[in-house]
Amino acid sequence: MIDRISINAIAEEVSRALSYSRGGNEGAMVVTPLLYPGGARVVLRFQESEDGYFVSDLGAGRREADLMDGSTVFTRIAKAAAERFGVRFDSDMVFDIEVPREALVSAAIAVANASKEAVDQTAARISEKRAMDQRYELWSRLTAAFPQAHVEREVMVRGASSPWNFDAMIETGGHTSLFDLVVPHASSVHAAVSKFLDIKDLGEQSPVRVAVITDSENTPHLPLLGRTAKIIQLDAAIETFKRAA
Numbered sequence: 001m002i003d004r005i006s007i008n009a010i011a012e013e014v015s016r017a018l019s020y021s022r023g024g025n026e027g028a029m030v031v032t033p034l035l036y037p038g039g040a041r042v043v044l045r046f047q048e049s050e051d052g053y054f055v056s057d058l059g060a061g062r063r064e065a066d067l068m069d070g071s072t073v074f075t076r077i078a079k080a081a082a083e084r085f086g087v088r089f090d091s092d093m094v095f096d097i098e099v100p101r102e103a104l105v106s107a108a109i110a111v112a113n114a115s116k117e118a119v120d121q122t123a124a125r126i127s128e129k130r131a132m133d134q135r136y137e138l139w140s141r142l143t144a145a146f147p148q149a150h151v152e153r154e155v156m157v158r159g160a161s162s163p164w165n166f167d168a169m170i171e172t173g174g175h176t177s178l179f180d181l182v183v184p185h186a187s188s189v190h191a192a193v194s195k196f197l198d199i200k201d202l203g204e205q206s207p208v209r210v211a212v213i214t215d216s217e218n219t220p221h222l223p224l225l226g227r228t229a230k231i232i233q234l235d236a237a238i239e240t241f242k243r244a245a
Contacts, residue, residue, distance in 0.1 A: 027054075030108065034116045036064045037123040042112045049098060055107045056095035061115035070122040077125070078118035085114040094118065134181055135167055137234060138212055142179065145241040146172050157207070159198030166195070169207070170245060176207040177245040181234070182225065184218035189225055196228035210244045 018033040027047035034042040040060070047054040065074030075091060082089035087096045087110050094115040099107040135153075142151045149172040156163050157178060168179040178199065182192045196209045209229035213219050216233055225231060230244050 032112045034112050036119045042116050051098040053099045054097050055111050056093045057115040059093045061119050064119045065122045068126050070126045073125050074122045077121045081114045081118040085110040087111050087114050145238045160201035164195035178207045179210045182211050182213045184215040186220050189221045193228050
């Protein structure tokens with residue numbers, strides 16, 4: 001049978017590791033189990049005030065956004081996130097003021113979640129913009145490589161079993177070529193392998209498949225990707241794009 005006393009002790013140990021506090025000259029700090037996209041913990045500061053307590057993220061959310069070059073985006077997002085959680089944002093910190101003792105827990109949860117959500121959304125927006133910029137670069141390079149061909153953008157092509165989205169398609173020299181951007185993450189590589197493999201399964205008449213990677217040094221599973229498609233760098237020479245197709 002499970003030793004209930006041991007389980008309780010383990011649970012207490014885990015809870016202390018998930019969240020802990022430390023004192024300081026300018027108030028108490030609580031390290032929460034919430035994580036920003038960069039891996040840092042969300043940390044809250046508690047300070048006494050005349051009419052209760054002041055709870056803030058110390059501007060940590062803002063600093064995380066600055067590291068991503070997303071300060072402008074963060075300002076807009078953080079204001080909306082703070083309002084959604086019933087707290088405030090002053091262009092630097094997410095905070096709540098005049099919090100009574102009995103409401104400190106709920107205030108801490110609200111501030112921590114608002115700070116994390118603002119940074120999460122900022123990271124997502126930056127990622128979306130970067131992806132869109134990369135698509136425009138791909139389309140520009142294909143247009144330069146194949147000035148006589150029509151570059152079809154963001155197309156859906158049916159494979160042997162399912163339809164798939166590709167970033168670009170061109171028809172030249174009597175055959176079709178499909179291009180798809182692959183960013184340096186395992187999930188992106190696995191998604192590309194799935195769609196390229198299903199297109200490959202169409203047989204001899206299947207389109208040429210080209211994986212356009214943005215960072216060769218940090219992209220995992222390149223040999224696996226290379227089994228289903230040709231691989232070229234986004235910043236490769238125009239001649240490389242011509243040969244790939």
